Amino acid sequence: MKPSVTILHFSIIILLVLLIGSSYVRFMVNYDYLISYELECSPETTPCFIGCEDEECSEEYYYTKIEKYAADLRRQCGVDITDCENSYYCLAEGDSQCSITYCNPDVDECSEIKPSVNLNFTEENNISPEFDNTDI
Amino acid sequence: MICYLYPEPSYFFFISDAPGLLYYSHIPAALLALFIGFFIYLNNPRILLNKLLLVISLCFASWTFVNLVLWTNIHSDFLLFLWPFLGVFSSLISIFSIYFTYVFLEKKDITLKLKTFLFLLVTPVLIFAPTNLSVTGFNITNCDAFGYEGTLFKFYYIALGIIALIWIPIILFRKYLQSTSQDKKQILLMGFGLEFFLFSFFTMTFIASYLAGIGYLEDSRLEMYGLFGMTVFIVFIGILMAKFKTFSIGLIASQGLVVALIVLVGSQLTYINSKTGIVLSAITLILTGVVGVILIRTIKKDAKQKEQIEKLAVNLKSANIRLKQVDKLKSEFVSIASHQLRSPITSISGYASLIREGNYGEVTTKMKEPLERIEQSARMMASSIEDYLNVSRIESGYMKYNNSDFNLAEEVEHVSDDLRSEALKSGLILLFKKRLESKGIVNADIGKIQQIIHNLINNAIKYTPKGTITVFVQDNLKNKLITVDVLDTGIGMDEETLHSIFQKFERGDKANAVNVKGTGLGLYVALKMTEAMHGRITAYSEGEGKGSRFTVELPLQM
Numbered sequence: 001m002k003p004s005v006t007i008l009h010f011s012i013i014i015l016l017v018l019l020i021g022s023s024y025v026r027f028m029v030n031y032d033y034l035i036s037y038e039l040e041c042s043p044e045t046t047p048c049f050i051g052c053e054d055e056e057c058s059e060e061y062y063y064t065k066i067e068k069y070a071a072d073l074r075r076q077c078g079v080d081i082t083d084c085e086n087s088y089y090c091l092a093e094g095d096s097q098c099s100i101t102y103c104n105p106d107v108d109e110c111s112e113i114k115p116s117v118n119l120n121f122t123e124e125n126n127i128s129p130e131f132d133n134t135d136i
Numbered sequence: 137m138i139c140y141l142y143p144e145p146s147y148f149f150f151i152s153d154a155p156g157l158l159y160y161s162h163i164p165a166a167l168l169a170l171f172i173g174f175f176i177y178l179n180n181p182r183i184l185l186n187k188l189l190l191v192i193s194l195c196f197a198s199w200t201f202v203n204l205v206l207w208t209n210i211h212s213d214f215l216l217f218l219w220p221f222l223g224v225f226s227s228l229i230s231i232f233s234i235y236f237t238y239v240f241l242e243k244k245d246i247t248l249k250l251k252t253f254l255f256l257l258v259t260p261v262l263i264f265a266p267t268n269l270s271v272t273g274f275n276i277t278n279c280d281a282f283g284y285e286g287t288l289f290k291f292y293y294i295a296l297g298i299i300a301l302i303w304i305p306i307i308l309f310r311k312y313l314q315s316t317s318q319d320k321k322q323i324l325l326m327g328f329g330l331e332f333f334l335f336s337f338f339t340m341t342f343i344a345s346y347l348a349g350i351g352y353l354e355d356s357r358l359e360m361y362g363l364f365g366m367t368v369f370i371v372f373i374g375i376l377m378a379k380f381k382t383f384s385i386g387l388i389a390s391q392g393l394v395v396a397l398i399v400l401v402g403s404q405l406t407y408i409n410s411k412t413g414i415v416l417s418a419i420t421l422i423l424t425g426v427v428g429v430i431l432i433r434t435i436k437k438d439a440k441q442k443e444q445i446e447k448l449a450v451n452l453k454s455a456n457i458r459l460k461q462v463d464k465l466k467s468e469f470v471s472i473a474s475h476q477l478r479s480p481i482t483s484i485s486g487y488a489s490l491i492r493e494g495n496y497g498e499v500t501t502k503m504k505e506p507l508e509r510i511e512q513s514a515r516m517m518a519s520s521i522e523d524y525l526n527v528s529r530i531e532s533g534y535m536k537y538n539n540s541d542f543n544l545a546e547e548v549e550h551v552s553d554d555l556r557s558e559a560l561k562s563g564l565i566l567l568f569k570k571r572l573e574s575k576g577i578v579n580a581d582i583g584k585i586q587q588i589i590h591n592l593i594n595n596a597i598k599y600t601p602k603g604t605i606t607v608f609v610q611d612n613l614k615n616k617l618i619t620v621d622v623l624d625t626g627i628g629m630d631e632e633t634l635h636s637i638f639q640k641f642e643r644g645d646k647a648n649a650v651n652v653k654g655t656g657l658g659l660y661v662a663l664k665m666t667e668a669m670h671g672r673i674t675a676y677s678e679g680e681g682k683g684s685r686f687t688v689e690l691p692l693q694m
Contacts, residue, residue: 012255015262016224018262019262023217023265026266028214031213033212033271034273034274035212035273036273036274036277070273074137079137079138082140
């Protein structure tokens with residue numbers, strides 16, 4: 001085999017090995033990515049996104065969206081966010097990247113808000129957005 | 137992090153509430169691809185085409201495995217680790233399919249330039265797959281990363297798929313136009329199989345992924361249908377293997393493959409639980425069985441024909457050996473019989489001559505004529521026997537040639553002088569002419585040359601009722617040849633006779649009318665002897681009644 005062809009074959013193998021290695025380190029060691037999930041939302045206090053329990057949408061549920069840095073969330077809650085209180089908030093000293101998105105009635109189909117609170121925004125947070133301290 | 141709404145799978149990807157078509161579309165297609173890839177590769181690992189098919193099969197099986205895990209697994213870190221590989225494997229499938237098509241069409245490796253170009257096309261995908269350009273996050277509620285895929289990265293590997301889809305048919309079509317009908321069939325089969333696979337795979341996966349990405353579809357289950365293209369491709373590969381031996385796979389191996397495919401497809405029934413899956417598996421099993429039976433029948437038919445041809449070839453060989461033995465026996469018989477005949481004939485001729493000349497007492501005039509006829513007939517018979525003996529010696533390879541250098545023109549002149557009186561008796565003029573720039577020396581068997589020239593002049597006398605016979609010797613220094621022409625004004629020959637005149641027992645149509653005593657062996661013997669002395673003998677006539685010319689050509693010794 002010609003040396004140039006061998007170089008080509010080795011290059012593709014090296015690139016594949018580097019790809020596997022760096023992907024592994026990024027996602028499985030450093031958890032260097034964002035995690036998004038839905039949180040329960042009370043339509044009585046905030047405009048909520050509306051989700052369907054089934055295809056016919058016979059039963060609805062209400063939610064907001066939260067996005068956190070995976071490494072932070074993993075440190076706060078472990079691998080499962082169920083029953084993890086920290087997953088509901090953007091913590092001032094625990095979340096390097098965190099945002100909570102509420103439903104925007106101008107764009108999305110939202111639940112009606114019983115109290116006349118007009119809060120429809122995405123809250124970017126790098127400071128200390130404790131849920132109770134927000135304007136919601 | 138785990139997708140908290142979904143159950144944990146067993147063995148990486150087995151879940152109870154998976155979409156009905158999920159396992160049916162993924163597992164058999166991947167296993168079939170792996171099976172056929174390894175089967176063809178292991179049958180002949182040196183062939184580049186087989187290696188490339190294995191690489192495509194591995195990429196496809198890997199893509200399918202990754203996709204199946206993405207559908208069923210719930211660990212976000214593991215899923216994100218695998219997510220970029222969808223783009224990587226689909227890019228590799230695109231590039232290696234182009235490479236595979238070139239090798240299939242040209243039957244040789246591609247140039248380094250083209251190889252480098254293909255490598256450069258796929259390099260960005262390999263480099264940027266683990267970066268934010270590929271994927272940045274994961275939604276653990278939906279358990280997917282569609283919302284976090286990098287647009288540029290995604291469009292790049294989709295573009296590679298589109299390039300392959302356009303590039304491959306173009307090179308197939310160009311080669312198709314230049315090919316023979318047999319190659320055209322192969323190109324059509326491979327082209328249709330490969331394009332169907334790529335088209336169904338890329339369009340379905342791209343469309344499903346795109347629609348799921350923009351939120352139009354809840355998930356990308358549409359892509360499952362695209363995987364069936366691989367099964368179609370495998371069927372076409374099977375036909376190419378059986379019909380054209382494209383991957384240099386033996387017939388028995390092809391039969392084994394068909395049986396293994398049926399077993400493989402049938403084995404799905406053991407792990408598929410959903411009703412839809414079972415029905416689809418059963419249909420596939422029936423279809424595979426039917427196609428398999430057709431293939432095996434075709435293969436058996438081919439094998440039977442091959443066996444018959446081989447049997448015929450063996451019979452023909454033994455018949456040929458037998459014929460040679462019989463021919464040799466015949467030659468030996470002719471030789472023995474001729475030797476036994478020659479001695480008494482010589483005695484008859486000799487004693488008849490002695491009686492006629494008065495060595496045994498006075499011979500009356502009345503007795504002289506029958507004695508002369510006895511002598512002539514005996515001489516004729518001796519000549520015929522000599523012809524038979526010569527043929528026998530030539531055919532058995534026992535004819536001996538004692539070559540030496542001699543002056544051909546002188547020998548031809550002697551023979552002409554000897555036969556001049558006989559020509560005169562028949563009322564013919566026999567002329568000898570020569571035009572030589574050299575000494576006219578040849579290296580040959582002098583006795584055989586005398587015999588050949590004697591035969592030709594004698595024939596000319598026999599078949600020329602009136603006129604002249606000219607014997608002409610000339611040389612050609614440029615070609616280092618010397619020729620002896622025997623020209624007569626005799627009965628001549630038509631085109632058909634000219635073609636067969638040098639064959640054994642062949643005589644001209646008109647020859648029997650003029651001379652009934654020939655054996656039809658003289659010219660055959662002359663031809664074989666001349667050829668054995670590296671010469672050539674030819675005949676020419678302008679037609680019946682227009683005379684003949686026989687030419688003996690020999691290499692000139694300078």
